[in-house]
Amino acid sequence: MSFVQRRRFLWILFLTGLALLAIAANATTLSRLRFEELVHQATAVARLRCTGVQSLWQDREIWTETRFETVEVNKGLLPGVVTVRMLGGSIGNLHSRIDGVPAFHPGEEAYLFLWGREGEPFRVLGWSQGTFRITRDPRTGVERVTQDSAAAPIFDPLTRQFRHGGIRNLLVSIFQLKLREALEEKAP
Amino acid sequence: MNMCVNRICSITLAVFYGIWFAAIAQAYSFDMIVPDVRQPLALSGGSACPVHAHQLTAAGSIAVRWSTAQNANPVTILTLDQTASGRLTEIEQAITQSLAVWTGVSGTTLVPATFTPLTRTATQNACGPDGLNSICFDQADMAFTPGVLAFTRVITTDRLGVQVGSSAVATQLGQILDADIYFNPSDSNTTYATPQALAANPKAYDLESLLTHELGHSLGFSHSAVWSAIMFPFAPTPGTFSGMRPTTLRPDAPLGEDDRTGLRVLYPDPADVVHRGLISGHIFPANPLALPALPPGVTGVFGAQVVAVDAASGAVVGATLGGWSCTAPGPTQFDGTYEIAGLPVGHSYTVYSEALNGAVDPSQFDNGIVSLCRNTVSDPGWPPLQGCVVPAVNTSFTARTRPGP
Numbered sequence: 001m002s003f004v005q006r007r008r009f010l011w012i013l014f015l016t017g018l019a020l021l022a023i024a025a026n027a028t029t030l031s032r033l034r035f036e037e038l039v040h041q042a043t044a045v046a047r048l049r050c051t052g053v054q055s056l057w058q059d060r061e062i063w064t065e066t067r068f069e070t071v072e073v074n075k076g077l078l079p080g081v082v083t084v085r086m087l088g089g090s091i092g093n094l095h096s097r098i099d100g101v102p103a104f105h106p107g108e109e110a111y112l113f114l115w116g117r118e119g120e121p122f123r124v125l126g127w128s129q130g131t132f133r134i135t136r137d138p139r140t141g142v143e144r145v146t147q148d149s150a151a152a153p154i155f156d157p158l159t160r161q162f163r164h165g166g167i168r169n170l171l172v173s174i175f176q177l178k179l180r181e182a183l184e185e186k187a188p
Numbered sequence: 189m190n191m192c193v194n195r196i197c198s199i200t201l202a203v204f205y206g207i208w209f210a211a212i213a214q215a216y217s218f219d220m221i222v223p224d225v226r227q228p229l230a231l232s233g234g235s236a237c238p239v240h241a242h243q244l245t246a247a248g249s250i251a252v253r254w255s256t257a258q259n260a261n262p263v264t265i266l267t268l269d270q271t272a273s274g275r276l277t278e279i280e281q282a283i284t285q286s287l288a289v290w291t292g293v294s295g296t297t298l299v300p301a302t303f304t305p306l307t308r309t310a311t312q313n314a315c316g317p318d319g320l321n322s323i324c325f326d327q328a329d330m331a332f333t334p335g336v337l338a339f340t341r342v343i344t345t346d347r348l349g350v351q352v353g354s355s356a357v358a359t360q361l362g363q364i365l366d367a368d369i370y371f372n373p374s375d376s377n378t379t380y381a382t383p384q385a386l387a388a389n390p391k392a393y394d395l396e397s398l399l400t401h402e403l404g405h406s407l408g409f410s411h412s413a414v415w416s417a418i419m420f421p422f423a424p425t426p427g428t429f430s431g432m433r434p435t436t437l438r439p440d441a442p443l444g445e446d447d448r449t450g451l452r453v454l455y456p457d458p459a460d461v462v463h464r465g466l467i468s469g470h471i472f473p474a475n476p477l478a479l480p481a482l483p484p485g486v487t488g489v490f491g492a493q494v495v496a497v498d499a500a501s502g503a504v505v506g507a508t509l510g511g512w513s514c515t516a517p518g519p520t521q522f523d524g525t526y527e528i529a530g531l532p533v534g535h536s537y538t539v540y541s542e543a544l545n546g547a548v549d550p551s552q553f554d555n556g557i558v559s560l561c562r563n564t565v566s567d568p569g570w571p572p573l574q575g576c577v578v579p580a581v582n583t584s585f586t587a588r589t590r591p592g593p
Binding site for chain 2: 033037041059060061062085086087088093094095096097098099100101115120123124125126127129130154155156157158160162
């Protein structure tokens with residue numbers, strides 16, 4: 001099999017998967033965004049390190065602003081410090097919660113797919129779908145990426161088995177490769 | 189080279205199947221809140237044990253209104269009846285039906301009389317922390333991004349005596365003071381159809397399924413990892429609906445058994461003699477050295493999903509996210525405990541367990557797991573003896589079960 005044939009085979013395989021995904025995946029709170037859609041719809045994609053979290057009242061709601069230090073920019077233009085604003089948080093004795101909204105703590109690193117309109121703070125695109133957290137093996141130093149929306153296994157009553165899935169425990173190097181390939185593709 | 193190709197194929201397939209089955213979920217779980225023990229005993233109860241976020245269930249305790257303002261260009265809520273009044277009636281039917289799904293579960297104190305009659309408001313931006321539970325179909329909100337269809341924002345309190353806007357003053361810890369449901373009005377590619385209009389609009393999401401799911405959040409539910417549960421975070425594909433349609437005989441038909449059990453745990457009816465079964469146990473690692481060294485005091489596997497399946501029917505009757513327990517005055521102990529309550533007595537059950545996968549940091553999980561602990565770092569002035577830190581989730585173990593003594 002030549003290199004061109006191999007490459008074509010892989011693309012066919014991948015596109016078949018995407019086509020099937022388009023048929024099957026939708027969400028109650030979230031509608032499924034494929035990885036390529038996340039890449040193309042994001043205003044910016046970057047590896048960020050959380051430096052601080054603060055909740056505040058604004059527009060009659062409790063919001064949480066998370067400050068990040070920019071580690072690596074993969075798409076878009078970002079300053080050295082990025083603020084992401086998401087609905088929910090705690091102020092005083094009131095706790096405002098929305099399932100699916102990602103939360104971060106200082107020191108944590110993640111690849112975030114950011115979305116925003118001019119003059120507005122960034123939000124995380126597709127919430128848990130646009131959050132890819134980085135974990136580092138303390139012994140080997142190897143870094144892996146897990147998408148928030150793939151955090152837990154699902155129990156299928158028909159087969160009585162748990163199903164694992166999603167982008168989880170992917171080596172950062174492979175994630176970056178996947179990201180680069182998606183960025184090089186034309187927008188759908 | 190062939191090996192290389194095989195490896196790439198494997199990676200591609202892994203990514204493909206990974207995306208296919210991706211979901212954020214846990215077994216049925218609730219929004220939890222740790223009372224503010226810095227407050228006087230009369231206001232906090234004095235215990236740092238997490239309590240369920242919940243609504244009051246006395247007659248007329250929950251009022252829900254919905255905003256009749258809708259996006260007209262393009263129309264996002266599709267109805268069979270195209271007249272102005274007919275459209276509103278049809279949407280209101282879907283809301284009423286969705287509420288009735290939850291009040292139709294036997295063995296709970298959440299009954300139709302718990303809700304005051306559904307009301308309408310013409311205010312477009314009716315949703316907000318005003319103490320009124322509202323459903324909004326055309327309220328632009330800065331939380332939305334592409335891919336977000338709808339969400340429920342729930343405000344709870346961790347001490348008594350608090351109120352939000354015109355809400356009742358909190359008389360119970362964990363009391364929900366305001367729960368608003370927002371549908372995304374600004375995504376021109378997304379439409380929602382009433383049950384009557386769904387068949388003619390196969391690209392639309394079923395409004396009733398989404399409403400039922402979101403109302404579950406407003407009652408205190410977090411997400412479920414059980415495929416058949418209405419609280420499973422992923423809706424059926426457009427043009428289809430969750431479970432079965434409600435009927436007069438089975439008003440709760442869209443729910444899974446997991447949802448029903450969860451509701452019975454949240455709002456138990458003391459008079460219920462059927463759903464009093466309880467399965468509890470511990471999940472321990474075969475090798476205690478596998479437990480995390482930090483934070484100290486972790487004695488069991490934390491973050492395991494435990495599912496109880498009715499041995500006769502095969503139905504998933506209950507599921508929970510296990511690994512902790514708490515006895516007043518707290519704090520939470522991470523001792524591997526799990527408990528599934530509200531099960532019909534006289535049945536046999538098979539229990540399945542599985543670790544959360546791949547994710548090491550607990551901050552990424554839903555409210556049910558993030559909010560088990562408070563401490564001096566998260567809350568200055570917190571009593572150290574009642575503080576705790578949620579440990580990293582155990583992500584790799586193979587479950588074996590054995591009967592208790």
